[in-house]
Amino acid sequence: MSAASPRLDRYAFPLALLIGFLLFWLALAIKPWFRQDWLLENLVVFAVVPLFVLSAKRLRFSNRAYALLFVFLCAHEIGAHYTYSQVPYDSALRALTGQSLDALLGFRRNQYDRLVHFLFGLLLLPVAVELFEAQAPPRGLWRWLMPVLFLEALSAVFELIEWLAASVFGGELGQAYLGTQGDVWDAQHDMALALLGAVIAQLMLALWRGRRRVAGD
Structure with missing residues (x-):
């Protein structure tokens, strides 16, 4: 076996996810509903994926972390393609089941952006945990708090970026990117959902690690 084979095996899974995401990205890059908003939404992808x-050579995350990142980025791309406030999840569900999720739960606005903010905390918490463990391992209670606070800080930064972009571009593009849908507390709701997702993920991770420790004993 050549020396390159173990290295190839080590990166096979994240490479497969990368290829899968690029194909998904290309498919949704075709005729998005609002091209300028799509470009703004993809700035984070253009920065994060590279x-x-x-x-990867310096910090190789676990397969689980890469898979969760992949799911989150795919969810984000759906929002970028349709614009977050117009993702037709309810009409798609009605076509499949004949039921309206919005009517069933009493939603008065498109909730896709809320879902993705929740997924930001839920899915990226393991990534944040591994980042801290590799680069600046916290101790004691901070081991559990720092990844959650880190994601909440990023959530606040994204809200500030949205506000700044809406202020700079204004008009239809600014409103599409901001996506408040008339909710004056939109930023606070988004950050609260990101925090909730991160806390749930941290509790699940703590429970999983506790069970592994017990099983190991």
């Missing part, structure tokens, strides 16, 4: 690729 960052993870270029840093």
Whole structure:
């Protein structure tokens, strides 16, 4: 076996996810509903994906973390394709089941952006945990708090970026990117959902690690 084979095996899974995401990205890059908003939404993808690729040799995350990141980025791309406030999840569900989720739960606005903010905390918490463990391992209670606080800080930064972009571009593009849908507390709701997702993920991770420790004993 050549020396390159173990290295190839080590990166086979994240490479497969990367290829899968690029194909998904290309499919949704075709005729998005609002091209300028799609470009703004994809700025984070243009920064994050190369960052993870270029840093993989120095910091190789677990397969679980890469898979969760993949799911989150795919969810984000759906929002970017349709614009977050117009993702037709309810009409798709009605076509499949004849039921309206919005009517069933009493939603008065498109909730897709809320879902993705919740997924931001839920799915990226393991990534944040592994990042801290590799680069700046916290101790004691901070081991559990720092990844959650880190994601909540990122959530706040994204809200500030949205506000700044809406202020700079204004008009239809600014409103599409901001996506408040008339909710004056939109930023606070988004951050609260990201925090909730991160806390749930941290509790699940703590429970899973506790069970592994007990099983190991």
